[in-house]
């Protein structure tokens with residue numbers, strides 16, 4: 001069973017201003033909560049292309065979206081290859097040869113089934129072989145990262161991606177342990193992380209392994225690199241008037257989205273005393289909402305996972 005409560009469903013899909021005959025891309029299909037809402041608004045000529053790198057999500061979403069028939073195309077891919085996926089799906093190209101769509105949705109991070117299924121090796125709640133790959137055919141597992149990455153790299157990811165104050169101590173405990181025997185399971189890793197955190201600090205901020213597990217997951221799946229790539233290519237693939245909705249769960253993700261949008265919004269960068277513009281730079285995006293949209297109390301009451309979510313929406317200019 002694939003149980004995932006969709007975050008900011010109404011707001012993210014409404015942000016796309018769906019046209020019944022438009023072409024939409026859900027880059028993070030998961031349990032198809034957003035996709036179903038999009039598909040239900042499509043009429044003749046409308047198309048939804050759903051991407052995911054997780055086979056279980058694709059299988060579940062395929063079933064759920066089957067009533068929409070050939071309006072829906074699902075593709076197994078990392079969303080960082082969005083342009084290639086759209087070309088392969090036969091999306092019409094611009095005069096410059098870039099596939100053109102009316103809307104793109106990203107609901108980042110992992111789905112509840114990925115976290116909850118012990119065999120996927122994401123969770124410190126259940127002991128299982130360390131894995132954490134969204135794409136189970138990808139070469140880098142959490143086991144490999146934890147046992148092979150240099151101590152300085154471990155420290156960096158724990159600090160940067162997990163905002164873990166005790167990153168250096170945790171990395172040192174892991175490296176000492178792996179010199180004796182490889183760290184194989186989520187349970188072993190959680191114990192080592194606990195050891196690296198002073199006893200007094202363990203009692204605050206939830207489970208002591210939470211931040212480090214998140215950091216390792218982000219690194220295993222190169223989540224921030226993939227996000228930068230999909231934003232760069234995705235914005236290029238939007239038609240004039242096309243929209244992009246992005247839901248983030250982490251301050252680093254949100255910063256990447258904010259900066260990618262800002263880079264396209266910036267117009268002339270010539271010094272103010274230049275009589276005419278020589279840079280020729282024009283805005284290619286506009287923000288639909290000045291401030292990110294966050295979930296309301298009703299949503300937070302039924303879905304704790306929505307707590308840190310933020311939605312940013314932008315529109316491509318002509």
Ligand SMILES: C[S@@+](CC[C@H](N)C(=O)[O-])C[C@H]1O[C@@H](n2cnc3c(N)ncnc32)[C@H](O)[C@@H]1O
Nearest residue numbers: 006028030031032033034052053054078079107
């Ligand atoms: C939060 S879930 C999406 C849930 C979905 N919006 C729903 O309503 O059910 C994120 C999904 O995106 C997928 N995903 C995350 N990063 C990805 C990437 N770089 N490429 C492809 N899929 C990715 C995950 O495998 C997961 O299924």
